[in-house]
Amino acid sequence: MPVTTGRAETVEAIDRFTAEFLGYGQEAGVIVPAASADPGCALAQTLAGALHLFLENAEAPRLAAPFLAAAESGAADVTAREREHLAAARAWAAGDTATAAERYAAVARAHPRDLLAAKFAQYHFFNLGRLDEHLAVAEIAAAANGDVAWSHGMLAFGLEQCHRLPEAERAGRRAVEMMADEPWAHHAVAHVMETQGRLDEGIAWLEGFAPLWQRCNSFMLTHNWWHLALFRIDREEPGAALDIYDRHVWGVWKQYSQDQVNAASLLWRLELRGADVGERWRDLADHVEARGAEHVEPFLDLHYVYALARGERREAFATFMESLRRYAVAAPPRWREVALPAAEGVVAHAQGDMRGAFAKLDPLAARWGEIGGSHAQRDLFVQTWLDAALRSGQGNAVRRVLEARAAARPAISVHRRQLAEGSLRS
DSSP, X not given: OOOOOSOHHHHHHHHHHHHHHHTTBSOGGGHHHHHHHOTTOHHHHHHHHHHHHTTOSTTHHHHHHHHHHHHHHTOTTOOHHHHHHHHHHHHHHTTXXXXXXXXXXXXXXXXXXXXXXXXXXXXXXXXXXXXXXXXXXXXXXXXHOTTOHHHHHHHHHHXXXXXXXXXXXHHHHHHHHHOSOOHHHHHHHHHHHHHTTOHHHHHHHHHHHGGGGGGBOHHHHHHHHHHHHHHHHHTTOHHHHHHHIIIIISSSSTTSHHHHHHHHHHHHHHHHTTOOOTTHHHHHHHHHHTTOSOOSOHHHHHHHHHXXXXXXXXXXXXXXXXXXXXXXXXXXXXXXXXXXXXXXXXXXXXXXXXXXXXXXXXXXXXXGGGGOSOHHHHHHHHHHHHHHHHHTTOGGGGHHHHHHHHHHOTTOHHHHHHHHHHHHHO
16 A cells, blocks of 8 residues: 655554554554654654554543644645545544544545554444444455454454354454464454353463463553453452462553553452452552543543542542543533443442442443443443342342353353342342
């Protein structure tokens, strides 16, 4: 695909950035010095801006702004593909992620060999809960990039999120056959096995690839280990899950959004299963509190506020909740109608108010997809709702859900225990 630049070094840097980004490597930052060295290359500037937006914090738009401004000034004579990349990044920086998703998807349709555009589109559709479109982009990319392992990994995760599990596993295994070091495909197949309750297979699958993750960025490294910890939790091995937390999940990049989410989610799940996590919430809450009250994605906010509450940062989570209430007034409906009551519900749970937690979370059962995150990640909120129901004597209200969970994953004993517990307490 053409790149408007007079420097071969810039094209090489864009190619390297693409490979590092799609492969979840640690060197995607190569695009920043390349953009600085070639201020007239609109695409390099745009990609450097987009990389900063992936920080998922309040500072990201400010950090991206100079690069996007430079791209704009050099955009007069660039290709249509480069202009669309810039328009998508501009929308993203302005907080209009729906438009960003649609514009990146338009690039992927018009230029199906542009795997970077497809990946960016998938990221936004995923956060918006628009999973059919998340898959559609991957299908376009895979059809045009059958020779590229990453495209099969992207397809595998899209298929899994749309409940097409056998196809997802085939696509993920195909990616790994082509390139063993394809961590997103490792992750996609793990999702299939987790959904189906294939605990021993899931552990063997992930442990077999774990040595390869050392070259991954902090998100992919910690997230694949997080998946391994989920299998250990379901196998009633909380000590092994805590060891994974201490050695592989928390401590890689404590300031990063996704590392904080992985850590909060794992401690939260362990406590739902009755495990004692000791003082671990405190260190996590220190780093979440340092973020201040920022609202990038609902999925992130729910983990932040729960960590603050469990870390007993009363002033910080009160400030966060007040900020969220103000933000939700003018934000898209998913913030006001789903994220805000969900945050109130999980805070109630964190503080031991199970009846209040159930009252807030129960109306949201059909809307969790709107907050972003995968099925496996969002199941945490379902687990919290179920826990609140059982602990407040409202097991009858969730009996059908408990029965369905026990039937779907019969090898996992907690489902049977919860079903029995619901019968006793109702």
